[in-house]
Amino acid sequence: MDGGAGHCLCGAVSYRFEGPPNWQAHCHCESCRRNCSAPFTSYFGVNHGKWRWTGTVPQVYASSPGVRRHFCATCGTPMAFEGEAWAHEIHFYAASLDDPSVFEPSLHVNWNEHLPWVKLDDGLKRMRTPRRMRPDEDFGPVLALIRSAFAYMDVRIDPPSSVHRLTADAMALRAATEEIWVLEDLGQPVASIILTPKADHLYLGKLAVAQDYRGQGLARQLVRHAATRAKALALPELRLQTRVELQENHRAFGAMGFTETGRSAHPGYDRPTSISFTLRV
Template identity: 40%
Template sequence: MNATFKAPEDYDAAVLLDLIREAFVEQNGRIDPPSSMNTLRISDIETHLANEMIFVIEEGGTPAACLFGTRKQGALYVGKLSVRLAARGSGHAKRLIAAAEIEAFAMGLRYLTLIVRRELTENHAFFQHLGFEKFAEARHDGYDTVTEFHFRKVLL
């Protein structure tokens, strides 16, 4: 299966919201502060679809994985990487990142960037395996300690 790149109007925001919520549910109770994915609404997804790129892998005509991307500071920032629980381990996340790399390179961008919460060490390892390097740390408002790491991949 390949990642597809369709026009935003080809996606049902409610279906994508369900996918994102399912994918992020495992973070509940693990990360502090809680994920903003818990408060997303259909209108938020519609706004993302109107202003960002989306990469989707479908199974049986239904999104099984998705990734949003937006141009920021000379890079393609990717976020909301979501894979349905039943599709985990199938390589969808890796394929979505590869599709984003191809698109970023075609846009003349030199980097992919993303943010991972400090507690999600398995995600740090996954992205490092794909060639990302940690280049910055940040804190959420009101926190005295680092809450997230910023990763970057150089596109060759």
Template identity: 45%
Template sequence: MTDIIRIGEDFGRFDELLALILSSFAYMDGVIDPPSSAHRLTLASLAEKAKDEIAFAAVEDGKLAGCVFLKPEPGFLYLGKLAIAPECQGKGLGRRLLAIAEDVARKEGLPSLRLETRIELAGNHATFARWGFSRTAENSHPGFERVTSIEMQKRLA
């Protein structure tokens, strides 16, 4: 059984949360350039991010199995740090977290979801497309002349 919980001020598992994000994003190491911003997260910055954004964690048998951070923006709810523990991938957990994001967007009166994913991660692009996202923009990180990421959006009904 997997429970989805809101990460609030009383959440005392930021060390596990950071480990979850780093392990979930580890496959990107050596694949994407520049490296993932997950490497810049600290316990303190992660706690601050959870305070500033709307965050959820999936807990399976007492262990953190996934998370998502949501940030309201004008016209969008931004999805960031969607992470699923490698051993929990393929079980529909990402879709469950996405459904929660859609509910939050509706409650916030936001008509669309928005995310960014790295240009090199074609598998992620395909997954997000299956989940109803469309590619809407190409972006470059500071200091890069080539495209390093794409933006994808999902319009909610």
């Protein structure tokens, strides 16, 4: 799709844009679903300055703080979305295109909010929105996720992982001063990470992905989110540690841009047991 036009049901509101969209995607968030009374909706982003209304200017509904939804006052057709998080662009509804067949989505966003009866097998990437857990939540499910994800280490590392000493109550206490983030599917955690702000870095701990959800880029997504959080906290780098025996983890973190910055030994050991990795943000 390289430029195009669209209109509402009655034809009063219309628009035109130039050049290819910044992105094309399906959105599953609840607010977009309710706005369209549809199981999900489809958008494409166009930079401001490269689009214009060519018919009647639509009405605007502020559906939440910082969000403006454009619609036709005559027929009610949703036309576009603007949000402070995307201040440089407008998001047009793909189904409003004069020729919707030219729409070429590349991913699903806010997949963590998809409806259970929406079953798709289109091969597109599925992006979930990270959610920070509150101290008053039940940490049992995320603790179970971490324990399951770390179980393979039991026969490979020495000393044993600290995950065996982790409890749901301890995680709730940590959530009050640290950041525990999860990616969810149908309300259940499928990936998690604990972020601990330090004086000069953000420490990443207990990065876990459920077995059935591996290979979908969830670990990378959480690491990217950690980098975003580090920037927001004015911390210049991410740091983490992994065990010496877990070479596949060393390769995975290296592929994400981390570099080895040191080795250390647990108390009572005369050999390195952990490797430190760092990523500048």
